[in-house]
Amino acid sequence: MIVEELNKIAVDERQEQAQFNHHLFVCSGTACLSAHSDEIKIAFEHEVEQRGLGKMCAITGGGCRGLCAKGPMVSVEPTGILYQGVKLGDVPEILDSLGKEPVNHLQADLNAHFYQKQHRIVLEYSGKLDPERIESYIAAGGYNALAKALTEMTPVEVIDQVTRSGLRGRGGAGYSTGLKWNTVAKAQSAQKYIICNGDEGDPGAFMDRSVMEDYPFRVLEGVTIAAYAVGASQGFLYVRAEYPLAVKRLKSAIRQAEKRGLLGTSILGTAFSFDVEIRLGAGAFVCGEETALIASIEGKRGTPRPRPPFPAEHGLWGEPTLNNNVETYANIAPILQNGGDWYAAIGTEKSKGTKVFALSGRIVNTGLIEVPMGMTVREIVEHIGGGIPDGRKFKAVQTGGPSGGCIPEQYLDTPVDYDSLLPLGTYMGSGGMIVMDDTSCMVDVARYFMEFCMTESCGKCVPCRVGTAHMYDLLDKITRGEATLGDLELLEKLADMVSKTSLCGLGQGAPNPVKSTLRYFRDEYLAHIVDKVCPAGVCKIHHDKEGVLQ
Amino acid sequence: MTTRVLTLKINDQEFSGREDATVLEVAREHNIPIPTLCFLEGLSALGGCRLCLVEVKGTSKLLPACVTRIQQDMEVYTETEQLVAYRRMIVEMLFSEGNHVCSVCVSNGHCELQNKAQELSIDHILLPYRNPERKVDASHALFTLDPNRCILCTRCIRVCDEIESAHTWDLMGRGIQSQVISDLNQPWGESPTCTSCSKCVHICPTGALFEKGKSVSEMTKRRDFLGYLSVMRENRK
Numbered sequence: 001m002i003v004e005e006l007n008k009i010a011v012d013e014r015q016e017q018a019q020f021n022h023h024l025f026v027c028s029g030t031a032c033l034s035a036h037s038d039e040i041k042i043a044f045e046h047e048v049e050q051r052g053l054g055k056m057c058a059i060t061g062g063g064c065r066g067l068c069a070k071g072p073m074v075s076v077e078p079t080g081i082l083y084q085g086v087k088l089g090d091v092p093e094i095l096d097s098l099g100k101e102p103v104n105h106l107q108a109d110l111n112a113h114f115y116q117k118q119h120r121i122v123l124e125y126s127g128k129l130d131p132e133r134i135e136s137y138i139a140a141g142g143y144n145a146l147a148k149a150l151t152e153m154t155p156v157e158v159i160d161q162v163t164r165s166g167l168r169g170r171g172g173a174g175y176s177t178g179l180k181w182n183t184v185a186k187a188q189s190a191q192k193y194i195i196c197n198g199d200e201g202d203p204g205a206f207m208d209r210s211v212m213e214d215y216p217f218r219v220l221e222g223v224t225i226a227a228y229a230v231g232a233s234q235g236f237l238y239v240r241a242e243y244p245l246a247v248k249r250l251k252s253a254i255r256q257a258e259k260r261g262l263l264g265t266s267i268l269g270t271a272f273s274f275d276v277e278i279r280l281g282a283g284a285f286v287c288g289e290e291t292a293l294i295a296s297i298e299g300k301r302g303t304p305r306p307r308p309p310f311p312a313e314h315g316l317w318g319e320p321t322l323n324n325n326v327e328t329y330a331n332i333a334p335i336l337q338n339g340g341d342w343y344a345a346i347g348t349e350k351s352k353g354t355k356v357f358a359l360s361g362r363i364v365n366t367g368l369i370e371v372p373m374g375m376t377v378r379e380i381v382e383h384i385g386g387g388i389p390d391g392r393k394f395k396a397v398q399t400g401g402p403s404g405g406c407i408p409e410q411y412l413d414t415p416v417d418y419d420s421l422l423p424l425g426t427y428m429g430s431g432g433m434i435v436m437d438d439t440s441c442m443v444d445v446a447r448y449f450m451e452f453c454m455t456e457s458c459g460k461c462v463p464c465r466v467g468t469a470h471m472y473d474l475l476d477k478i479t480r481g482e483a484t485l486g487d488l489e490l491l492e493k494l495a496d497m498v499s500k501t502s503l504c505g506l507g508q509g510a511p512n513p514v515k516s517t518l519r520y521f522r523d524e525y526l527a528h529i530v531d532k533v534c535p536a537g538v539c540k541i542h543h544d545k546e547g548v549l550q
Numbered sequence: 551m552t553t554r555v556l557t558l559k560i561n562d563q564e565f566s567g568r569e570d571a572t573v574l575e576v577a578r579e580h581n582i583p584i585p586t587l588c589f590l591e592g593l594s595a596l597g598g599c600r601l602c603l604v605e606v607k608g609t610s611k612l613l614p615a616c617v618t619r620i621q622q623d624m625e626v627y628t629e630t631e632q633l634v635a636y637r638r639m640i641v642e643m644l645f646s647e648g649n650h651v652c653s654v655c656v657s658n659g660h661c662e663l664q665n666k667a668q669e670l671s672i673d674h675i676l677l678p679y680r681n682p683e684r685k686v687d688a689s690h691a692l693f694t695l696d697p698n699r700c701i702l703c704t705r706c707i708r709v710c711d712e713i714e715s716a717h718t719w720d721l722m723g724r725g726i727q728s729q730v731i732s733d734l735n736q737p738w739g740e741s742p743t744c745t746s747c748s749k750c751v752h753i754c755p756t757g758a759l760f761e762k763g764k765s766v767s768e769m770t771k772r773r774d775f776l777g778y779l780s781v782m783r784e785n786r787k
Contacts, residue, residue, distance in 0.1 A: 284724065301721060306597040306617045459702065459721070459728030460598045466643035469726040470677055490676065497639050500612060500632075501600045 001261030002269040003147045006138060009260075013139035019055070022098045023077040025062025025127050026086075029213055030206075030245055031367075032064070037072035043091045044074075057098065060136075063214030065127040067114060069366035075127050082108040082127075113383040114365050119346065119372045121354045122211060122330045129214070131249055134256040137217040143262055145333035149225050150270045153336075158229040159185060162332065164340030166352030171197060171288075171325035172400065172430040173505075174351075174418040180322065183312040184230040187320035194227045194235035195297070195316070195323040198250075199281045199288040201240065202401025203452060205432030207356040208326040210368050212239065212246035215330060216253035220276065222329030224263065225336060227274045230322050235274060236297055240281040250278055285402075285456035289504050290323045292458065303458040304504035325430070327356055347373030351417035355428070361398075361435040364389050371416075378412040381435055392437040396520070400429030402449045402456075403509025405516025406442070425516045441538035442521040443528055446514045447475035453510035464507030467498035471514065478525060481532040481541030488529060492518065558624040567620050574602055574615040577628065584628050585637060585666055587644075587755055588703040589616040592779025593712055599703060601637055601666070604628050612636075638670050646677040647726070649684070649698035650756075656769035657757030663701060664756075684729070689739030693751050693761055695730070700758040702728055706750035713782055718744040730758075749775070 017023065026032075026041040044059045065073045070084040074094065083094060083106040090106055097103050109115075120126060130136035137143070149158050163178025184192060196219065200208040212219060223235050239247050254276055257263040265273040279297050286292045287302040294316050296302035315321020331353060335343045344352050351373040357380065360366050364386030371380060377397060381387065388394050396406035399416075405426030407414065414420055421427050436445065454468040474491045477483040495511035495518075502508045518525060527535050532545050544550055554569045560582055567576035572595075577584050588599040595616045603612040607625035612633070615626075627633070644650075644663060652658045684697040707719040707730065718741050722731045732738040751759040752771045760769040 286724075306614055308619075454725055457725035459723070459725045460596070461600055462598070462640050462643050462701075463600055465702070465725055465728065466647045469680065470643070470646070473678070473680075493639075497636055501603055501636050501640070503597060503600070503614075 003151060006143055006147055006268070009135055010139045010141075013135040017058070017139065020058040021056040023058045023060065024094075025060050025075045025077065025130075027063070027065060027071060027073040027075075027127060028061030028131070029064035029068070029071075029210060031068035032071035032073060033245070035071045037086075040072050040074070040086055040088060040091065043088050044095070047091050047095055051095065053095070057095070060130045061132065062127045063125070063129055063131050064123075064210045064368055066118070066123070066368045066370075067108065067365055068368060069364070070108070073108070073127065076102075077128060080110070082110060084108040114369075114386065117375075117379065117384050118370055119354050120370045121334050121343075121346075122327055122356050123214070123368070123370045124334065126214065131214050131216060132252060134217055134253070134260060134262075137215075141337070142217055142333070143221055145336040146221050146225055146228075146262065147268055149228055149336055150268050150272055155185060155229045155231065158225060158336065161336055161340040162229070165331075165335045165343035166340075166347075166350075167328065167331055167335065167343065168351065168418060169325060170327035170331070170355070170430065172403075172427065174428075177324065177328055180312060180324070181226065181229050183310075184232075184320050184322040187313055189320050191234075191317075191319045192230060192232040193316040193319055193321040194223055194230070194232045195290075195293065195311075195321060196223050196235065196237045196326060196329055197288060197290070197293060197323055198237060198239035198243070198246065198326045199293060200243075200326070200430065201285040201288050201456075202430055202432045203449075204358060204360045204398070204434040205401060205430055206358045206360075207368065207431040209243050209246055211326050211330050211356065212243065213249055216246075216249045217257065218333055219250070219326055219329050220253055220257055220263070222332035223276065224267065224274055225332050226322060226324065226329065228272050230320075232322065233274055235276040236316075237276060237278045238281060238287070238293055238297060239278060240287075241283065247278065247280065254278070284458070285452075286458045286504070286506050289506060292504070293323070294321065301458075303460045304506075306503060327431070348415065348417050350419055355416070355431060357416075357431045357433050359385050359433050359435065361433075362388055362392065362437040362439070363435040373417045374415040374420075376413050376415050377407055380416065380433070381412070385435065388435070388437045392439060395436045395438050395440055396442070398426075398434040398436065398445070398513070399432065400427045400509075400512070401432050402452045403427075403505060403512055404429045405512050406436075406445070406520065408520040425519055426512070439536060439538070441479070441534050441536035442517040442524050443475065443479055443534075444536075444538045446517045447472065447479055449513040450475050450510065453506065457506060457510075461501075461503035461507060463498045464502040464504075464510065467494050467502075468507070468510050470494055471498070471511065475514070478528045479534070479539040479541075481528055481534075481539070481543060483529050485529060488525060556620055556622045556624075558620050558622070558626065560626045561628055562625075569620070571620055572616060573604060573613075573618045573620055573624075573626055576620055577615060577626075582628060584615050585669065586616060587662060587666065587701065588705065590705050590709075590753060590776070590779070592776065592781075592783050593705060593708040596704060596708070599640065599701075601640055603633060603636065605630055605633060634670070637666075638672060641666050641670055641672055642675040642677050644701045645672075645675050646679050647682070648700060649679075649681065654766055655699060655757040656760045656764045656766060657699070657771075658767040660767070660770050661757060662755035680726075687732070687738050688762070689737035690741075690744070690746075691739060691762075692746055693738070693748065693759060695732075695738055696758055696760070697729055698758075699756045700730055701756060702730070703755060704730070705753045705755065706730065706759060709749045709753050709779075713779060714745060714747050714749055716743050716745050716747075719750060 602615040605627040
């Protein structure tokens with residue numbers, strides 16, 4: 001395939017779509033599917049056929065519109081009307097309304113903060129693309145960035161644009177993407193590899209899942225551009241097996257891209273060749289750590305190794321390897337199309353662009369959002385998230401998953417970016433935001449995350465393997481009301497030691513939820529230890545202060 | 551290509567070493583003690599026990615001396631108050647993790663874990679004992695595996711794989727549930743891959759692997775072949 005053919009596919013697809021007066025996208029993301037959006041789609045198709053509307057009304061499975069709490073979502077193009085909470089019984093009414101007044105009681109308010117305050121780059125075509133057809137992506141301008149890179153730009157120019165964009169790794173560490181690409185590009189080796197890390201595993205995080213499910217082609221395009229920039233000929237998409245829909249769509253995307261000459265030998269008629277394979281994670285959280293991930297792809301036990309050497313020099317099978325997160329790659333195509341300076345104009349001084357967050361927990365608008373870097377926690381939680389349901393009181397937001405910490409009410413006006421949250425004892429992380437209200441016990445929260453780290457520790461280094469188990473035991477003892485102040489002292493000592501001496505990020509970050517909750521909610525710990533009560537009423541404490549059974 | 555020689559400071563004293571040398575190698579060469587447990591010359595370095603962590607000026611992270619290459623003008627500290635405190639906790643963690651009862655152990659008096667405790671003047675531990683339930687495998691005709699005394703240094707796994715090339719041993723489970731298994735968790739005595747070479751037994755730092763018929767304190771490990779490990783490994787390359 002050559003660039004002209006790409007344009008032809010786009011024109012043909014647009015013409016075909018233009019035949020339809022109405023195009024209904026029924027969300028086919030995991031959240032809406034769990035609310036039976038697949039049945040709704042079938043009902044639409046059935047009803048359209050019965051009414052003989054097949055020539056003027058198309059029904060397609062679309063991507064996530066973000067408001068997962070109110071699914072299933074159905075959007076109507078070209079009017080842009082969005083329906084939420086659609087049930088099987090609503091199907092005839094929606095079809096009746098096409099070309100007339102919309103169905104008011106189902107309509108989502110697109111002027112609400114939830115939609116208006118977002119800035120979508122990664123999730124740009126959200127809900128208006130068919131994630132299962134490459135033609136749909138090409139018609140929306142897909143693969144133009146790859147064509148531009150391959151035919152108009154040298155690898156150095158591609159890296160230059162990425163560097164200028166100021167893009168930093170979206171997996172959480174925030175390393176400069178341009179710098180990383182540059183390092184791999186400069187490494188001298190006949191064989192280099194690309195890895196796309198789709199092993200998202202933080203509790204409450206589902207950003208990468210949605211990106212892989214909704215924009216598999218855009219992820220592939222980003223990976224292919226990266227391969228061209230650093231000179232790699234083989235790529236691996238490492239996706240956790242718990243994301244079957246993402247795996248299915250990526251597989252189909254690879255097949256379609258290969259068929260269209262957008263992957264494989266001489267891509268778009270140029271001398272550049274690149275192949276991609278999928279590798280499934282087998283459920284270990286630690287395999288999101290890059291050296292463990294590499295070991296896992298090599299077929300070994302997924303355990304991290306000390307760095308340096310970094311994968312950029314010594315990665316897969318000892319060769320230079322570029323490893324980026326799914327969301328990082330999804331940003332590449334828009335950066336190349338609009339230029340690095342365009343991207344750098346969004347966000348804050350040191351954190352450029354936008355970030356996708358998964359809002360969950362005690363919040364009205366549970367779902368997926370994308371906002372410019374530097375938006376305050378308050379705007380995200382109260383305006384976009386719609387605040388706390390049931391009139392309860394906000395307590396804290398957990399960011400950064402099991403390696404992060406919580407942000408209490410007094411810091412709600414802190415901007416969210418790579419650097420601003422660090423002084424609070426947490427970090428932005430990969431994008432999970434768990435909102436908690438006064439029904440949550442912070443000791444219980446710390447215990448939950450410690451249990452997660454304990455069971456997900458690979459066991460290679462002593463501090464993480466044994467330390468997390470001891471810390472879990474101590475936290476459990478506190479929640480049972482059996483701990484002493486000496487136990488609290490030991491817990492703090494262990495927290496310091498484990499974070500300082502562990503081998504990889506899992507162990508180094510594991511004590512963070514404990515440190516953070518101790519910093520802001522020490523009184524809750526003391527209530528469990530000294531007064532033998534759980535202020536939130538979550539923990540089951542059976543003995544009072546004097547040791548009498550309650 | 552010629553190998554450059556770099557100079558660095560360890561505990562404020564100046565030393566030199568080849569550019570491919572690790573901090574541990576240079577330190578040992580000059581009799582500067584850095585404790586290790588999972589490290590064994592001739593086997594691939596693991597960086598897992600964290601006993602050899604050192605402080606390096608200019609980085610806030612503690613670095614494992616066994617895998618950290620020296621750099622020109624590097625300033626390394628091996629015995630700071632912080633490091634000693636962490637080392638004590640690591641040894642305490644190992645004692646609390648398994649069931650280490652020196653008084654009834656075949657390796658009493660010849661045990662590397664016990665030695666580390668003595669070097670660090672540990673006479674009791676602050677951490678609660680976890681008292682795990684672990685089954686002894688005495689199915690092999692010549693040797694016994696007592697996982698109660700295992701500290702998961704994985705030396706046995708590495709020597710079996712890298713030197714003997716049998717790969718009888720490996721790890722099963724994650725985190726605190728990790729355990730050394732033979733083949734696919736079959737009794738050691740039924741292992742078709744084990745060559746009974748006894749290398750794993752003799753490089754085991756504790757009494758987790760021992761020869762049958764040995765009573766308390768009787769298991770002295772013959773380490774005379776250790777000097778050849780690096781040579782064997784070099785030849786394999």
